[in-house]
Amino acid sequence: xxxxxxxxxxxxxxxxxxxxxxxxxxxxxxxxxxxxxxxxxxxxxxxxxxxxxxxxxxxxxxxxxxxxxxxxxxxxxxxxxxxxxxxxxxxxxxxxxxxxxxxxxxxxxxxxxxxxxxxxxxxxxxxxxxxxxxxxxxxxxxxxxxxxxxxxxxxxxxxxxxxxxxxxxxxxxxxxxxxxxxxxxxxxxxxxxxxxxxxxxxxxxxxxxxxxxxxxxxxxxxxxxxxxxxxxxxxxxxxxxxxxxxxxxxxxxxxxxxxxxxxxxxxxxxxxxxxxxxxxxxxxxxxxxxxxxxxxxxxxxxxxxxxxxxxxxxxxxxxxxxxxxxxxxxxxxxxxxxxxxxxxxxxxxxxxxxxxxxxxxxxxxxxxxxxxxxxxxxxxxxxxxxxxxxxxxxxxxxxxxxxxxxxxxxxxxxxxxxxxxxxxxxxxxxxxxxxxxxxxxxxx
Ligand SMILES: Cc1ncc(COP(=O)(O)O)c(C=O)c1O
Numbered sequence: 001x002x003x004x005x006x007x008x009x010x011x012x013x014x015x016x017x018x019x020x021x022x023x024x025x026x027x028x029x030x031x032x033x034x035x036x037x038x039x040x041x042x043x044x045x046x047x048x049x050x051x052x053x054x055x056x057x058x059x060x061x062x063x064x065x066x067x068x069x070x071x072x073x074x075x076x077x078x079x080x081x082x083x084x085x086x087x088x089x090x091x092x093x094x095x096x097x098x099x100x101x102x103x104x105x106x107x108x109x110x111x112x113x114x115x116x117x118x119x120x121x122x123x124x125x126x127x128x129x130x131x132x133x134x135x136x137x138x139x140x141x142x143x144x145x146x147x148x149x150x151x152x153x154x155x156x157x158x159x160x161x162x163x164x165x166x167x168x169x170x171x172x173x174x175x176x177x178x179x180x181x182x183x184x185x186x187x188x189x190x191x192x193x194x195x196x197x198x199x200x201x202x203x204x205x206x207x208x209x210x211x212x213x214x215x216x217x218x219x220x221x222x223x224x225x226x227x228x229x230x231x232x233x234x235x236x237x238x239x240x241x242x243x244x245x246x247x248x249x250x251x252x253x254x255x256x257x258x259x260x261x262x263x264x265x266x267x268x269x270x271x272x273x274x275x276x277x278x279x280x281x282x283x284x285x286x287x288x289x290x291x292x293x294x295x296x297x298x299x300x301x302x303x304x305x306x307x308x309x310x311x312x313x314x315x316x317x318x319x320x321x322x323x324x325x326x327x328x329x330x331x332x333x334x335x336x337x338x339x340x341x342x343x344x345x346x347x348x349x350x351x352x353x354x355x356x357x358x359x360x361x362x363x364x365x366x367x368x369x370x371x372x373x374x375x376x377x378x379x380x381x382x383x384x385x386x387x388x389x390x391x392x393x394x395x396x397x398x399x400x401x402x403x404x405x406x407x408x409x410x411x412x413x414x415x416x417x418x419x420x421x422x423x424x425x426x427x428x429x430x431x432x433x434x435x436x437x438x439x440x441x442x443x444x
Pocket of ligand 1: 111137232234236
């Protein structure tokens with residue numbers, strides 16, 4: 001390499017090369033003259049306002065207010081990278097999850113499915129392993145076990161429509177790594193019995209809380225009762241703006257393995273590129289990172305959770321306290337009436353024919369009642385309809401292995417309640433339900 005100060009001779013003239021900036025010379029490129037235009041800026045912000053449904057007039061007013069906004073030169077960074085100057089929204093979302101769901105660790109993900117996949121991998125689900133899932137719930141639970149390479153094994157339910165713990169023990173084999181009870185439709189699984197069996201048999205418990213954020217069992221928030229809790233914070237759930245998920249746990253190793261699956265780029269680690277700190281820390285993962293846009297919406301949604309749950313509970317309590325008891329109708333059993341959220345009411349008329357007539361009559365009264373009945377269109381909330389799993393796991397998915405789920409699902413009348421109903425609304429709905437039930441059934 002030529003020395004930085006060496007002179008060279010060209011055509012008999014001696015030239016001294018310019019000093020390197022390193023040695024006090026002028027910089028070759030002190031600053032760009034081109035004016036940077038933010039990659040993401042006001043237009044994108046206004047597009048969000050359009051997506052939110054603000055009127056053109058409101059958007060014009062917003063435009064005028066933010067046009068000269070003092071955005072950083074490159075615009076906001078909407079990815080979630082650790083170490084940014086301001087705490088990312090994702091971290092705020094996780095702080096809230098830790099607080100609300102009573103867990104030491106929280107990792108947000110781009111969906112509830114992503115969170116469940118991470119939980120499956122964290123507990124060691126893989127080829128040759130099995131995960132026990134309830135026969136009613138949603139396809140995502142069994143599907144993520146399968147995605148991890150394990151076989152989902154379906155356990156029948158009882159009249160709570162939750163996994164029946166009395167059938168759990170017999171399904172556990174040396175291949176079983178976990179049981180994944182779903183707290184579905186705002187109600188809670190029988191966690192005491194499930195935990196007792198799981199601890200005794202040495203398997204992990206993954207709570208699928210997608211449909212029950214804010215529910216509790218014996219005063220403990222669902223999600224932090226078992227080993228891992230997975231939430232969907234999506235537009236279809238009681239909180240959530242678009243797509244989003246959350247995983248919580250009190251176990252540091254499970255948290256780290258789940259984080260590796262969610263964010264294999266290593267941004268979750270204290271030192272991103274450091275070698276493996278212990279066997280099993282690093283493995284091939286995905287990018288299920290949650291975008292900062294979704295996280296921002298979900299921070300606000302999480303703050304609203306307590307109010308949402310309290311309003312649902314008040315509506316449910318008012319309506320159900322007025323309901324009469326009828327001989328031909330059994331109400332869904334509750335494993336913890338104080339812990340359920342109660343955004344739906346489910347009952348099982350004696351026959352599918354009776355169920356259909358009751359649901360039709362309720363709808364005619366203006367009450368939102370749903371009923372499926374035997375032979376209805378497939379629905380991925382009951383195991384026998386979970387077609388994407390059948391190809392590889394037909395043996396486990398056969399309906400006759402979970403006859404209670406199949407029967408209850410076919411007879412179930414489902415009435416959706418609304419958190420915003422006034423006491424008068426509640427009383428009118430309760431009276432309407434009593435009227436219809438009394439028309440078809442005998443009072444006890
Ligand atoms: C019980 C249950 N688990 C998991 C999921 C998956 O959540 P996401 O749609 O956020 O992936 C859902 C969504 O409907 C669900 O109901």
